[in-house]
Amino acid sequence: MKIDYNDLVFKEKIKQAGSSHVYSGEYKGQEVAIKLFDIIHPHSSLHRLYGVFNICLIEYDNLLKVREKCTEMNYALQEPIGVTRNPQGIDILISKLVKDDNGSLSNELKDAKNTIDKNFISQLQNILYSLAEKKIYHMHLEDQRNILVHVNSGIHPVIIDFQSMNETYYPWLKITKHFGMDSARKRYFRRINRMLKSLEENLN
Numbered sequence: 001m002k003i004d005y006n007d008l009v010f011k012e013k014i015k016q017a018g019s020s021h022v023y024s025g026e027y028k029g030q031e032v033a034i035k036l037f038d039i040i041h042p043h044s045s046l047h048r049l050y051g052v053f054n055i056c057l058i059e060y061d062n063l064l065k066v067r068e069k070c071t072e073m074n075y076a077l078q079e080p081i082g083v084t085r086n087p088q089g090i091d092i093l094i095s096k097l098v099k100d101d102n103g104s105l106s107n108e109l110k111d112a113k114n115t116i117d118k119n120f121i122s123q124l125q126n127i128l129y130s131l132a133e134k135k136i137y138h139m140h141l142e143d144q145r146n147i148l149v150h151v152n153s154g155i156h157p158v159i160i161d162f163q164s165m166n167e168t169y170y171p172w173l174k175i176t177k178h179f180g181m182d183s184a185r186k187r188y189f190r191r192i193n194r195m196l197k198s199l200e201e202n203l204n
């Protein structure tokens with residue numbers, strides 16, 4: 001959905017990441033995360049080579065697609081609200097702000113490793129394996145900033161930042177898949193299994 005930029009209320013900057021600035025804010029009374037794609041991505045010339053021009057729209061479309069394909073997992077997936085552009089021409093993605101029951105922003109897994117338990121890891125594994133069953137491969141989960149630890153009555157993961165899904169950014173994987181050497185699926189499982197294992201080791 002295209003959002004009117006003037007309907008956005010910016011509150012505070014919550015993160016500066018590799019390719020974006022993220023603010024908390026409000027949209028028509030709802031608390032939102034506002035992601036500004038105002039940093040030139042270190043891979044942007046590679047992206048253009050592969051025909052990736054608007055990463056904001058790609059991320060938005062990916063989110064819509066994942067949520068539609070995996071409705072039973074929507075509770076664990078970032079919820080998109082819409083896209084817009086500011087007067088300077090910067091693309092903006094708006095999604096529902098992920099917050100804990102006590103009102104604070106949900107932590108990134110990277111900073112919450114000491115609060116998670118075995119149950120959290122097995123929930124995460126179930127979610128990541130179920131997404132793969134639907135042929136959804138989020139390729140940047142080793143970056144544990146893309147998994148939020150949502151605390152309500154229990155704790156559960158929320159997966160965000162679906163910019164790089166399946167072969168977006170890695171189009172050569174279609175060719176290597178053809179020759180049986182590698183594929184988005186194989187690479188995905190290599191990465192998430194490595195990540196899950198390191199989380200488990202950290203528990204001990």
Ligand SMILES: Nc1ncnc2c1ncn2[C@@H]1O[C@H](COP(=O)(O)OP(=O)(O)O)[C@@H](O)[C@H]1O
Pocket residue numbers: 014015016017018019020021022032033035078095096097098099105106108145146160161163
């Ligand atoms: N909907 C959201 N709710 C809460 N925090 C968010 C939300 N979206 C992004 N963030 C925070 O901002 C950080 C950067 O956002 P992300 O979409 O991962 O940007 P990038 O593509 O630049 O990595 C995330 O790691 C997370 O901490």
Ligand SMILES: [Mg+2]
Pocket residue numbers: 017143145146161
């Ligand atoms: Mg990220």
